[in-house]
Amino acid sequence: MIFPTDALxxxxxxxxxxxxxxxxxxxxxxxLERSGFGRAQVLVAQFYGTDMxxxxxxxxxxxxxxxxxxxxxxxxxLDLRAVTINYPTYLWPMVVGGLVVGAGFVVSGYCPGTSVxxxxxxxxxxxxxxxxxxxxxxxxxxxxxxxxxxxxxxKLGSTFLYDLLGVPPLALAxxxxxxxVLTFKGAGKIEAMVARAQARRDAPASP
Amino acid sequence: xxxxxxxxxxxxxxxxxxxxxxxxxxxxTGKGLGASGASFRLGVAAIQAVAPGHVESVPLMAGATxxxxxxxxxxxFQTIGVVLGGFLGAWTSGRxxxxxxxxxxxxxxxxxxxxLLGGGLMGVGAQMARGCASGQALxxxxxxxxxxxxxxxxxxxxxxxxxxxxRRQWA
Numbered sequence: 001m002i003f004p005t006d007a008l009x010x011x012x013x014x015x016x017x018x019x020x021x022x023x024x025x026x027x028x029x030x031x032l033e034r035s036g037f038g039r040a041q042v043l044v045a046q047f048y049g050t051d052m053x054x055x056x057x058x059x060x061x062x063x064x065x066x067x068x069x070x071x072x073x074x075x076x077x078l079d080l081r082a083v084t085i086n087y088p089t090y091l092w093p094m095v096v097g098g099l100v101v102g103a104g105f106v107v108s109g110y111c112p113g114t115s116v117x118x119x120x121x122x123x124x125x126x127x128x129x130x131x132x133x134x135x136x137x138x139x140x141x142x143x144x145x146x147x148x149x150x151x152x153x154x155k156l157g158s159t160f161l162y163d164l165l166g167v168p169p170l171a172l173a174x175x176x177x178x179x180x181v182l183t184f185k186g187a188g189k190i191e192a193m194v195a196r197a198q199a200r201r202d203a204p205a206s207p
Numbered sequence: 208x209x210x211x212x213x214x215x216x217x218x219x220x221x222x223x224x225x226x227x228x229x230x231x232x233x234x235x236t237g238k239g240l241g242a243s244g245a246s247f248r249l250g251v252a253a254i255q256a257v258a259p260g261h262v263e264s265v266p267l268m269a270g271a272t273x274x275x276x277x278x279x280x281x282x283x284f285q286t287i288g289v290v291l292g293g294f295l296g297a298w299t300s301g302r303x304x305x306x307x308x309x310x311x312x313x314x315x316x317x318x319x320x321x322x323l324l325g326g327g328l329m330g331v332g333a334q335m336a337r338g339c340a341s342g343q344a345l346x347x348x349x350x351x352x353x354x355x356x357x358x359x360x361x362x363x364x365x366x367x368x369x370x371x372x373x374r375r376q377w378a
Contacts, residue, residue: 004237018284020235025288026295027228028240028341033296035225036215040308041377047370048377053218058345060222061229065349068230080350083233087347089354090337097336097343098358101329102365107373108325109308109318111340112333113242113289115326120290121297122305124315128322129329130246136330137247138254141267144334151335161351172351184219 003078029117038117040109040125047106049194052187059184063177070169080169084158091154108132212301229349236281239346243333245286251277267334282342310377321376 008017035057036042045051072078105111108129110118115133118126144151162172216224232239251271255262262268271277297303307315333339336358338347344362347355 003234005235008236013279013281013284017236017281018279021281021284022288022291024228024232024235024240025285025290026292027231027288028225028285029289029292029294030296031221031224031228031292032289033293033302034216034300035218035221038293038297038302042215044370044377047366048374053215056218057222057225058340060219061225061345062349064223064226065229065233066226066351068226069233069350072234078234083237084350084352086238087350087352087355088337089352089357091354091357093335093337094343094354094358095361097332097334098361099365099368100332101336101339101358102332102362102367103369104325104328104330104332105340105362106325106366106370107328108322109376110322110325111242112246112326112329113240113339113341115322116242116286116289117293117296118308120293121303124305124307125309125318125322128319129326132323132326132328133243133246133330133333134250134326135323136327136332137243137334138250138268138330139327140331140334141247141251141265144267145265156353159353161353161356164353169351176351 002076003072004082028113029120032114032117033121037114038121038123038126040118040123043111043114044106044109049190050198052191055187056184059180063173063180066173066176067170070173074168074170081158084160087158089154089156089159090152091156093151093153095154104136210301214300225345226349229346232285232346233350238281239342239349240285241282241338241342241346242286242289243330243339243342244282245280246330247271247334248277248280248283310375312378313376317376321373 008020036053043054046054069078073080110126110129112133115126115129119130162169229240248271251262251268262272307318309315309318329339336343343355344359348359
């Protein structure tokens with residue numbers, strides 16, 4: 001059997017594929033909640049250097065799924081192209097979009113996915129972030145025709161880091177895993193530095 | 208089950224769990240995880256109910272109705288699952304509680320305004336970049352898409368650039 005399964009990988013949802021989507025989403029929501037990502041303070045701590053949990057969890061997830069897909073593809077069990085076709089590159093909208101989403105993240109305290117988890121656990125600020133995201137996506141759709149070529153600018157199609165570097169996908173996944181472990185050590189050093197700076201600032205106030 | 212509301216999974220084990228959920232999504236459905244796409248579909252469905260002609264006249268909205276009703280879409284159902292899973296996780300860990308998360312001296316209304324504004328920004332950015340932190344950075348990133356890694360870097364850059372200005376909502 002070669003993944004992804006044809007029966008489930010269709011754009012127009014069948015009852016079966018939509019049921020599977022609910023199951024996958026349930027796992028996604030549960031893991032995000034248990035990771036602490038339903039709580040805004042845990043998420044934004046990343047950007048104040050006090051707790052780099054977001055970076056650790058996200059990068060570990062990228063490494064886990066990256067090793068999994070490239071290994072299964074190398075073994076002939078996964079048709080990598082059938083999956084990667086869904087992730088084309090449009091360079092300029094992705095540069096600007098990334099900056100804007102990052103800015104919105106520290107203002108709201110959530111990302112679009114984690115705000116759903118926060119709303120489901122009773123957080124009113126999470127629910128209002130969800131409402132904001134709905135209005136934001138609609139606003140961009142209204143604006144997009146007026147932006148001319150921007151939405152499709154920097155179109156590189158299916159461009160992947162292993163193609164750019166000319167290495168096998170599995171080799172890149174292993175290299176990224178090594179880099180991840182090294183940067184996790186660096187993240188710990190940054191946290192320790194921030195904690196020391198905070199202790200110095202608080203010291204004169206305490207007896 | 209753990210009942211301490213301040214205890215979370217170890218970040219690395221949580222990352223492995225998240226990676227396995229993502230891997231199963233690729234294997235079973237050929238697509239990753241996402242969120243902002245479902246929000247867009249919800250908005251398009253609402254507009255379609257009151258002004259179907261307007262949906263037809265906006266290209267991105269019309270695109271969301273090409274294959275039938277805008278809500279009959281994998282990401283919408285995945286997000287129904289995220290609500291269920293998030294609720295289950297919060298309920299079983301003692302974190303299910305009606306409240307507004309904010310700093311000790313911050314008014315709830317400040318957070319409400321910021322949540323709407325920040326959410327609005329993310330909606331704009333995610334629609335532009337064809338995905339958010341889940342749909343682009345995580346799902347595209349794990350496939351080593353060049354654009355997803357550019358998005359990932361810019362996402363962190365945007366967050367660090369603005370973090371200092373909005374720090375007071377947590378004080």
